[in-house]
Amino acid sequence: MKLYQALRNVAKFRTVFDFGGRDVAHWFPGHMAKGLKQMRANMKNVDCIVEIHDARISFCLFVCLRICVFFFNIRQIPFSGRNPVFHETLDVKPHLLILNKMDLADVSNKQRILKKLEKNGVRNVLFTDCLKQRDDSIKKLVPMVMDIIKSHPRFNRDENVDYCLMVIGVPNVGKSSLINSLRRTNLKKGRASRVGGEPGITRAVLTKIQVCERPIMYLLDTPGVLPPKIESVETGMKLALCGTILDHLVGEDIIADYLLYSLNRQEKFSYVEKYNLEKPSDDIQQVLKRIAVKLGKTQRVKAITGVGNITITLPNYTAAAYDFIRAFRKGELGRVMLD
Ligand SMILES: Nc1nc2c(ncn2[C@@H]2O[C@H](COP(=O)(O)OP(=O)(O)OP(=O)(O)O)[C@@H](O)[C@H]2O)c(=O)[nH]1
Ligand SMILES: [Mg+2]
Missing domain, CATH: 1.10.1580.10 (Conserved Hypothetical Protein Ylqf; Chain: A; domain 2)
Structure with a gap:
C-alpha cells in the first residue's frame, strides 16, 4: 500500500x-601528483594493471578513461573520441577492470554495463564484493589475470617467474580491500593493507604484497587518484x-x-x-x-x-x-x- x-x-x-552554481573544482584536491609519480616509477615492474571502480557509478568508464589517460601521460588525445583513447591506453599495459561493491549496486543492470564496456573495447571485467568472506569472483581473478598477461608481451619482465599487478582507482573504492580479499581467498592470510571508510587511507605506493602462491603473484597497493578534471x-x-x-x-x-x-x-x-x-x-x-x-x-x-x-x-x-x-x-x- x-x-x-x-x-x-x-x-x-x-x-x-x-x-546552486557550485563549482566542482573546489571539491577535488587536484590529481594527487605525488601518488601518480610513485605509480609511474613502479610501472616497469608491473605485468598487469587492475583498475577498480565502484559498481554503483556506471559512468565509471569516463572516470576510468581519465585516470588511465592521465596515468600514462597521453593527455593530448581528445576526449570526445572515447574508443580510440581507451584502445590506445590499454595497449600500453594489460588491464583488468573490477567493478567492486557489487553488494551495494543494483545488479539488474549488469548485462547493460558489460555491453557498454565491451562496445568501448573493455572485455576483461569482474564484478566483486570484497567484504564477502568467499566471493567466487575473487577466486577467478588470478586465472583471469594470467590469461591476460599471457596474451601480451612481458618485455623486460620476460625472465621473471613471479607476477606483479598494480591496483589503481579513485579513493575509497576498495583497492586495499581487494588485496586483503585476495590474500584471504588464495593464501588464507589476514589483512596486509589498511582499509577505511574515508578516502585517502592509503597514502603511498606500498612494497609488494603477495596475493597468490601458485603462481607467485604480488600486488602493489596505491593511493586513490582522482582525474585531473571532473566532467x-x-x-x-x-x-x-x-x-x-x-x-x-x-x-x-x-x-x-x-x-x-x-x-x-x-x-x-x-x-x-x-x-x-x-x-x-x-x-x-x-x-x-x-x-x-x-x-x-x-x-x-x-x-x-x-x-x-x-x-x-x-x-x-x-x-x-x-x-x-x-x-x-x-x-x-x-x-x-x-x-
Ligand atoms: N559494501 C562494500 N564495502 C566495501 C567493499 N570493498 C571495500 N569496501 C569498504 O569501502 C571502504 C574503502 O575501502 P578501502 O579498501 O580502504 O578503499 P581504497 O580504495 O583502498 O581507499 P583509499 O586507500 O582511501 O584510496 C571501506 O570501508 C571498506 O570496508 C565491497 O565490496 N562492498
Ligand atoms: Mg587503500
Missing part, C-alpha cells in the same frame, strides 16, 4: 537537481556520494539532498520505512528533521527573546544528514545505481 502511494507521488519529485558538478556529486572525497569539502547537507533526489528518481523508497516517514518526500529539510527526531539527534540552542534568554531544542540537521549518507553507503537504503 505504502509503495503504491509512493509511486503515485513520483510525478511530484524533482526531475533536475539544482546545484560536471553532477559527476562530482556522485563521486562524493560514494565517499570518494571528504564529505565536508562538498557539504553533508547538499550530498544528503542529492541522495534524496536520486532515491526518489529511482523509486527507491525504503528510507520512508527506515525513518518512520508517512510518505516519500522531496523536501530534504523535512526528511532530515524526521531522521533527527528518530535518532534523537537534537541540539539545544540559546535564543534571546524580548522577555529574556531561553533555550530551545532544534533538530541537528548535520548529524541527520551524516546518518542518511552513511546509511546509503552501507547499503541500508537499498541497492542503487547512480547513473
Whole structure:
C-alpha cells in the first residue's frame, strides 16, 4: 500500500537537481601528483594493471578513461573520441577492470554495463564484493589475470617467474580491500593493507604484497587518484556520494539532498520505512528533521527573546544528514545505481 502511494507521488519529485552554481573544482584536491609519480616509477615492474571502480557509478568508464589517460601521460588525445583513447591506453599495459561493491549496486543492470564496456573495447571485467568472506569472483581473478598477461608481451619482465599487478582507482573504492580479499581467498592470510571508510587511507605506493602462491603473484597497493578534471558538478556529486572525497569539502547537507533526489528518481523508497516517514518526500529539510527526531539527534540552542534568554531544542540537521549518507553507503537504503 505504502509503495503504491509512493509511486503515485513520483510525478511530484524533482526531475533536475539544482546545484546552486557550485563549482566542482573546489571539491577535488587536484590529481594527487605525488601518488601518480610513485605509480609511474613502479610501472616497469608491473605485468598487469587492475583498475577498480565502484559498481554503483556506471559512468565509471569516463572516470576510468581519465585516470588511465592521465596515468600514462597521453593527455593530448581528445576526449570526445572515447574508443580510440581507451584502445590506445590499454595497449600500453594489460588491464583488468573490477567493478567492486557489487553488494551495494543494483545488479539488474549488469548485462547493460558489460555491453557498454565491451562496445568501448573493455572485455576483461569482474564484478566483486570484497567484504564477502568467499566471493567466487575473487577466486577467478588470478586465472583471469594470467590469461591476460599471457596474451601480451612481458618485455623486460620476460625472465621473471613471479607476477606483479598494480591496483589503481579513485579513493575509497576498495583497492586495499581487494588485496586483503585476495590474500584471504588464495593464501588464507589476514589483512596486509589498511582499509577505511574515508578516502585517502592509503597514502603511498606500498612494497609488494603477495596475493597468490601458485603462481607467485604480488600486488602493489596505491593511493586513490582522482582525474585531473571532473566532467560536471553532477559527476562530482556522485563521486562524493560514494565517499570518494571528504564529505565536508562538498557539504553533508547538499550530498544528503542529492541522495534524496536520486532515491526518489529511482523509486527507491525504503528510507520512508527506515525513518518512520508517512510518505516519500522531496523536501530534504523535512526528511532530515524526521531522521533527527528518530535518532534523537537534537541540539539545544540559546535564543534571546524580548522577555529574556531561553533555550530551545532544534533538530541537528548535520548529524541527520551524516546518518542518511552513511546509511546509503552501507547499503541500508537499498541497492542503487547512480547513473
Ligand atoms: N559494501 C562494500 N564495502 C566495501 C567493499 N570493498 C571495500 N569496501 C569498504 O569501502 C571502504 C574503502 O575501502 P578501502 O579498501 O580502504 O578503499 P581504497 O580504495 O583502498 O581507499 P583509499 O586507500 O582511501 O584510496 C571501506 O570501508 C571498506 O570496508 C565491497 O565490496 N562492498
Ligand atoms: Mg587503500
